[in-house]
Amino acid sequence: KRRGASGHLLKLISKTHPADMAWVFRHLKEDERTAVFDIIVHTDYVGEFLSELDDTLVVELVTGLEAQYVANVISKMASDDAVDLLEILPEELASSIREHMAKKDREEVEELLQYHPESAGGLMSPDFMCLDEELTVGDAINSIQKRSQEKEMVFYLYITHGETHLSGVLSLRELLMHPSDELLENIMNPHVISVNTDTDQGEVAHVVSQYNILAVPVVDTNYNLVGIVTVDDIIDVIREEATEDFLQMAGVGKDRDILLKSTKENAMIRAPWLFASWIGGVVSSFIIAGFSEELSHLIALAAFIPVVTGMGGNIATQSSTIVVRGIATGRVNMSEAYKLVFREMQVGLILGLAYGVFVGIVAFLGYSDTALLGVVVGLSVFISMVMAATLGTLIPLILKRFDVDAAVATGPFVTTSIDLLGVVSYFFIAKLFLGL
Amino acid sequence: KRRGASGHLLKLISKTHPADMAWVFRHLKEDERTAVFDIIVHTDYVGEFLSELDDTLVVELVTGLEAQYVANVISKMASDDAVDLLEILPEELASSIREHMAKKDREEVEELLQYHPESAGGLMSPDFMCLDEELTVGDAINSIQKRSQEKEMVFYLYITHGETHLSGVLSLRELLMHPSDELLENIMNPHVISVNTDTDQGEVAHVVSQYNILAVPVVDTNYNLVGIVTVDDIIDVIREEATEDFLQMAGVGKDRDILLKSTKENAMIRAPWLFASWIGGVVSSFIIAGFSEELSHLIALAAFIPVVTGMGGNIATQSSTIVVRGIATGRVNMSEAYKLVFREMQVGLILGLAYGVFVGIVAFLGYSDTALLGVVVGLSVFISMVMAATLGTLIPLILKRFDVDAAVATGPFVTTSIDLLGVVSYFFIAKLFLGL
Numbered sequence: 001k002r003r004g005a006s007g008h009l010l011k012l013i014s015k016t017h018p019a020d021m022a023w024v025f026r027h028l029k030e031d032e033r034t035a036v037f038d039i040i041v042h043t044d045y046v047g048e049f050l051s052e053l054d055d056t057l058v059v060e061l062v063t064g065l066e067a068q069y070v071a072n073v074i075s076k077m078a079s080d081d082a083v084d085l086l087e088i089l090p091e092e093l094a095s096s097i098r099e100h101m102a103k104k105d106r107e108e109v110e111e112l113l114q115y116h117p118e119s120a121g122g123l124m125s126p127d128f129m130c131l132d133e134e135l136t137v138g139d140a141i142n143s144i145q146k147r148s149q150e151k152e153m154v155f156y157l158y159i160t161h162g163e164t165h166l167s168g169v170l171s172l173r174e175l176l177m178h179p180s181d182e183l184l185e186n187i188m189n190p191h192v193i194s195v196n197t198d199t200d201q202g203e204v205a206h207v208v209s210q211y212n213i214l215a216v217p218v219v220d221t222n223y224n225l226v227g228i229v230t231v232d233d234i235i236d237v238i239r240e241e242a243t244e245d246f247l248q249m250a251g252v253g254k255d256r257d258i259l260l261k262s263t264k265e266n267a268m269i270r271a272p273w274l275f276a277s278w279i280g281g282v283v284s285s286f287i288i289a290g291f292s293e294e295l296s297h298l299i300a301l302a303a304f305i306p307v308v309t310g311m312g313g314n315i316a317t318q319s320s321t322i323v324v325r326g327i328a329t330g331r332v333n334m335s336e337a338y339k340l341v342f343r344e345m346q347v348g349l350i351l352g353l354a355y356g357v358f359v360g361i362v363a364f365l366g367y368s369d370t371a372l373l374g375v376v377v378g379l380s381v382f383i384s385m386v387m388a389a390t391l392g393t394l395i396p397l398i399l400k401r402f403d404v405d406a407a408v409a410t411g412p413f414v415t416t417s418i419d420l421l422g423v424v425s426y427f428f429i430a431k432l433f434l435g436l
Numbered sequence: 437k438r439r440g441a442s443g444h445l446l447k448l449i450s451k452t453h454p455a456d457m458a459w460v461f462r463h464l465k466e467d468e469r470t471a472v473f474d475i476i477v478h479t480d481y482v483g484e485f486l487s488e489l490d491d492t493l494v495v496e497l498v499t500g501l502e503a504q505y506v507a508n509v510i511s512k513m514a515s516d517d518a519v520d521l522l523e524i525l526p527e528e529l530a531s532s533i534r535e536h537m538a539k540k541d542r543e544e545v546e547e548l549l550q551y552h553p554e555s556a557g558g559l560m561s562p563d564f565m566c567l568d569e570e571l572t573v574g575d576a577i578n579s580i581q582k583r584s585q586e587k588e589m590v591f592y593l594y595i596t597h598g599e600t601h602l603s604g605v606l607s608l609r610e611l612l613m614h615p616s617d618e619l620l621e622n623i624m625n626p627h628v629i630s631v632n633t634d635t636d637q638g639e640v641a642h643v644v645s646q647y648n649i650l651a652v653p654v655v656d657t658n659y660n661l662v663g664i665v666t667v668d669d670i671i672d673v674i675r676e677e678a679t680e681d682f683l684q685m686a687g688v689g690k691d692r693d694i695l696l697k698s699t700k701e702n703a704m705i706r707a708p709w710l711f712a713s714w715i716g717g718v719v720s721s722f723i724i725a726g727f728s729e730e731l732s733h734l735i736a737l738a739a740f741i742p743v744v745t746g747m748g749g750n751i752a753t754q755s756s757t758i759v760v761r762g763i764a765t766g767r768v769n770m771s772e773a774y775k776l777v778f779r780e781m782q783v784g785l786i787l788g789l790a791y792g793v794f795v796g797i798v799a800f801l802g803y804s805d806t807a808l809l810g811v812v813v814g815l816s817v818f819i820s821m822v823m824a825a826t827l828g829t830l831i832p833l834i835l836k837r838f839d840v841d842a843a844v845a846t847g848p849f850v851t852t853s854i855d856l857l858g859v860v861s862y863f864f865i866a867k868l869f870l871g872l
Contacts, residue, residue: 019646027769146610151848155591172608176581210455212668214650231667232648242678243761250757258758260769263779270754277750278791281743282798288739295738299731302738303724306745306855314579314713314848318706319687322694323678331695333463343699350703362718387654411749419742
């Protein structure tokens with residue numbers, strides 16, 4: 001072990017909460033990270049630190065270590081955190097680490113690895129407190145006292161019929177309120193809210209936040225208790241899903257670690273989403289070129305292209321964001337989808353009328369020698385905005401209907417298609433009204 | 437009381453969790469809502485139901501009731517929920533309800549009302565379990581057993597020095613692990629994570645999720661324990677703040693209940709944000725009109741306006757979303773802001789170069805008689821994208837620097853200013869290269 005500066009650093013690190021350390025670490029330079037991790041890696045602190053750290057950084061750090069060493073670290077971690085770590089590592093490294101783990105730990109981890117990482121099974125911890133319903137309150141308190149320090153928080157006691165069949169729930173506090181010879185089955189709450197191993201993590205988050213509970217038991221198809229998902233994991237799920245939706249709406253993929261990527265990786269992640277916009281731009285250039293005869297008769301037409309596409313694009317973004325977020329928070333009821341589309345169309349009519357008139361007046365005043373230009377521009381803004389509000393609502397609803405993540409395809413695709421439709425209708429209206 | 441249909445409905449309602457009832461209620465028609473609430477209002481269930489319901493609906497329902505009746509309902513609610521309800525009602529109604537409350541309840545509520553609703557004081561519940569550090573484990577268990585059924589969840593016991601000075605924390609489970617004659621001060625954890633009454637709710641959420649705790653004690657300036665914020669309220673804060681950021685980024689204000697508003701209200705909320713886009717569109721029409729001489733020489737120039745503004749707008753949205761979300765989740769470190777701007781500018785250079793070349797080739801092939809048009813269009817897309825990535829990063833960072841909510845002003849303003857800059861630079865480049 002080194003002394004001096006490292007000694008001080010070691011002291012400082014051991015006094016810092018692993019979550020704070022992860023936060024600091026994220027903002028360090030490359031060489032500082034190496035120096036700090038060299039110290040952390042030799043402390044008991046390393047497991048908790050890694051479970052708080054961003055995936056991208058974890059992969060970088062762990063890849064440089066020996067498989068046997070990582071196996072030792074992972075064995076000491078809570079098994080749900082251990083599984084999360086193994087899941088982000090390259091397949092080859094992960095299986096080499098698993099081989100270096102003791103049989104019992106390996107089996108526990110492999111049990112959990114079979115579940116989809118975004119399901120209740122993938123989130124759950126197998127460390128929970130469960131008691132047979134035929135025990136008395138006194139037995140229960142004894143057995144709680146006997147359990148050694150657990151990693152998971154305990155606040156609910158799950159009650160089983162036989163070894164594993166979930167039959168009720170009891171809070172630690174309720175347990176204390178009853179005489180010690182009372183049977184658990186007489187005081188437990190038999191209406192347990194539970195989820196299945198393959199319930200989607202978003203749904204698990206919904207259950208936990210809907211019912212204000214601190215943990216939800218996870219059962220298999222035979223209603224055997226196999227794990228619990230705690231509220232701290234749910235908070236992470238809610239934050240992560242919101243971040244992914246933000247990024248997807250903006251057309252940046254869904255990698256939450258984008259700020260930690262290199263410039264080149266960042267550009268590569270974003271390039272494909274800009275392609276939609278590029279295609280749209282090229283197609284609209286062909287459309288406009290197709291009307292160059294009309295344009296040459298009235299150059300002023302060109303001046304209003306951006307306002308037609310801009311107003312449409314903005315109201316489309318409003319509508320689609322409201323719908324995408326409404327779907328994510330459970331506020332949009334699919335059985336009433338048609339009502340929502342109809343309502344947004346009405347909003348488009350109102351706002352399209354208002355802004356169409358405003359733009360029309362500007363066009364009329366600016367180009368008084370072509371009085372009809374005001375009508376053409378105003379009508380085009382109106383139509384573009386009505387279409388945009390309607391399609392901006394419809395597209396995410398249709399995606400949802402076909403179980404496609406609404407956030408993915410909404411952002412860039414909606415604005416691009418609105419651009420195109422806006423340009424086309426603008427020139428058709430111009431042709432019609434101005435007889436070009 | 438009515439019978440028949442209402443009787444069945446009453447039975448159904450009493451068996452439904454209030455949170456589920458609120459969910460169903462949201463999707464009922466106006467007259468169905470009235471019928472269902474007529475039943476709910478006469479049950480003990482009404483308080484919990486109202487605390488789960490959306491603000492807009494609560495205001496509608498409560499406005500129709502007598503102040504005395506609402507006062508009775510509110511007195512039975514958890515005081516933090518009671519305060520939340522009073523805060524959303526019209527001032528006159530709220531104070532009339534307060535006057536109808538019993539003195540003790542009114543004082544408790546008025547104590548909480550003095551805090552900002554988005555601070556720890558506004559979120560906290562004054563119902564918590566605290567014990568003097570000089571008590572023994574046995575005394576503590578007795579006192580827990582004596583407390584009648586509380587509304588708030590109990591999992592941490594806060595330990596005080598004297599009546600109210602916060603000195604430590606202990607979990608209910610840790611309490612059970614120690615002999616009954618042990619003093620609390622010897623077994624408590626003296627390093628309590630706490631927040632101040634005026635800590636912003638976002639910061640409280642950050643603390644709770646950072647340290648994976650289930651509740652955080654709230655202290656006044658003298659470190660006296662005055663309340664606790666529980667994790668279920670934190671989940672609501674996280675969800676609500678994410679929803680507000682989504683809406684603000686899309687330029688829809690920040691009213692989370694927008695899906696429950698009438699068409700007219702909805703349009704009114706959205707109109708002002710479209711104004712930014714309208715101004716931008718009108719200004720760009722003047723700019724383009726200013727170049728009508730150049731346009732008349734080369735009509736093809738008009739065809740590429742949408743691609744120049746579109747590519748810029750899309751990369752600006754990407755950059756600003758990454759930064760706004762990064763600020764919200766604490767991933768963006770303001771002391772390194774210049775590095776982030778520089779990096780995004782580099783991403784803009786890479787992507788601008790790639791898509792500039794692609795667009796340039798299309799322009800060159802499409803208009804081979806004006807070979808330089810390809811260069812003009814390509815260069816314009818490149819410059820527009822570099823400016824967009826840079827400004828899209830810079831604007832939210834500057835807003836944050838001046839403590840303005842970055843999400844508010846980012847969406848519509850960034851895209852509008854990028855549109856304008858894109859159009860201006862496009863025509864200047866055209867003028868320069870094509871000698872029009």
